[in-house]
Amino acid sequence: MTDTTSPITQIRMAAANPVAPGRTPWKHEAVGFVLGFTMLALLPLLFGDTYARHILIMAFIYAIVASNWDLSLGYGGVFNFGHLALFGIGVYAYSLLTKLAGLDPWIALLASGVIATLAAIVVTIPILRLKGIYIILVTFGFAQLIMQVILSQSDITGGTQGLVRIPGLYWFDHNMVRDAKLAYFYIALALLVASTLFLRVFVRSRTGASIVALRDNEEYAISRGVSIVRQRMLTLAASAFFTGIAGAFYAAYQRNASIDVFGMSLATIILSMVLLGGTSTIYGAIIASFVLTIFAEWMADFGAWRPIITAVLIIGVMLAYPSGLAGMIKSAWNVVAGRIKRPA
Amino acid sequence: MSALAEILFGGLFQGSLYAMMAVGLALVWTTIGVFNFSHGVFMMLGAYxxxxxxxxxxxxxxxxxxAVVVMAGVGWILQASVVRPLIGRPNIVLVVVITTLAAGxxxxxxxxxxxxxxxxxxPALIDGNTTIGGVGVSLHQIAIIVITPLILAALWMFLNRTRLGLALRAVAxxxxxxxxxxxxxxxxYGLAFAIAASLAGLAGxxxxGYRFMSPVMGSxxxxxxxxxxxxxxxxxISGPIFAAYLIGFFEAACSYYFGLYWTPALLFGVLILTLMVRPEGIFASRSRGLA
Known part of the structure; x- marks a missing residue:
């Protein structure tokens, strides 16, 4: 995936266009960001019933996990296949901290994010010198190892049975059970807003640019003084924090933890959200999470055929639209914007 | 004596199964440059x-x-439907991971x-049990230990001594x-997938023959x-074969001395150490070629 254009030409091209090409000015993005999330915040007015809100909450959780994966996978070009293990670590960290250690749920939620971040730093060590497919193999092995450890320590973790009756979150004296999931909806949305804000600020920063530089032209980026060790560790750590928190929230919301979060089926679904949305966009992964979650609900009647239909659709979309949903939207927008700016 | 026999036997047996699976993965990787995540499912399908x-x-x-021949066909079809259309795309490695996962x-x-x-x-290949060196083993397992090296040797001969095999290596x-x-x-490309799928099916x-089958048995x-x-x-091709037996022995020794629960953790520890010292694997040369 190395760029064939010489670095000098690239610099000249950049100098010729002072506004970074292909980049939305931050003011435009801020307006879109606020508008988009305000619309999401108004959704409970439309959907009053518990079940519809439950679907939205699940979509928010998936959106957090998928968009954070996009940071390491899309921007960083690090094929971290242990991303769902970080989510699982969040689930189990929260469950054990609240259930066994009796920690306050909110502190446990934060602590789960920190633990997932630490785990991401540990898994970065063996992949520092590796590339491409080897990273997939090692991180995949890492995920399986975490699962094996949880399975083998069944005295604490419940093994294949999982854990039940995990303490949920609370909000002052608010009744979390009889509000048709309104409180959980807004907590999930707040987490998604915080995560998306963090990710977008991160990828637009100098650090984010250096990570993309490492992905696109590693030798040149290193020669310009970008440290691959530090940046790679930073990328994975940054992608882990909100993933861990999402895992903790998932455990608090579901009130149970099961080993299924490490399974291939969940990883496949989330990965297809990232790729379906289009990598290196953050927003694409979020949109695809909504689309796929709601689509899966539509097909609830198909029962055993649901995973089969989903698999066929994922293959179909990947074959037909390699740039994903975000790419489709972007090119459509460019056509519209081009017409407005330069009337033919 | 019985401990040594147990480790030796367990290592040979597990190593044989690992080798059959790993060779197929490596064959597809060297030839097409993609990783086939439906390989475990091939194993399950062959058995079913x-x-x-x-x-x-x-x-x-x-x-x-x-069943083995049918699996070759399945491998070919899978290659034609979810891998071949993507060849030439810049992010093919990643996209093939997701399409093969979905196909799986x-x-x-x-x-x-x-x-x-x-x-x-x-049914087992051969029914019955016997005792070697104080360890009770089934004839089915002994049959696997004997047959696997023969099949792997045949594959090696095919890749190194026949025109078709040489063509496959040339593409790689x-x-x-x-x-x-x-x-x-x-x-x-289709041939590489077909061979990999039939080897996986045979492993299945x-x-x-000695363990209950389920749809998730391949994972x-x-x-x-x-x-x-x-x-x-x-x-x-030879690297993964040696490694398969080595890991088989390692696992057998670990589960004998440290117990079954610690074996995956120890295995992963060794893996990390290997990758830190030699990222390209212990038996590999740096080039991307076959055999």
Missing amino acids: IAWQLVELGLPAAVAFPI SLIENGALTIWGPRSKQI QNEDASHLVGLNVTAL IFMG DPLLKALIVVVFGGISS
């Missing part, structure tokens, strides 16, 4: 097809080869729908040059095969 044929009344000696999920759920979740078992080494000398690269038949062997190819280096 064999079970179905035996259930229909065919003798095992007929059913097993048929498709086959797995299809098997679940057709054959149901109940565990099944297929330089695709453009292979086009220029008139090799049918597309067909060779071996496994179904653990796939993981082990992944570890084997990382350990042995993915860029050759």
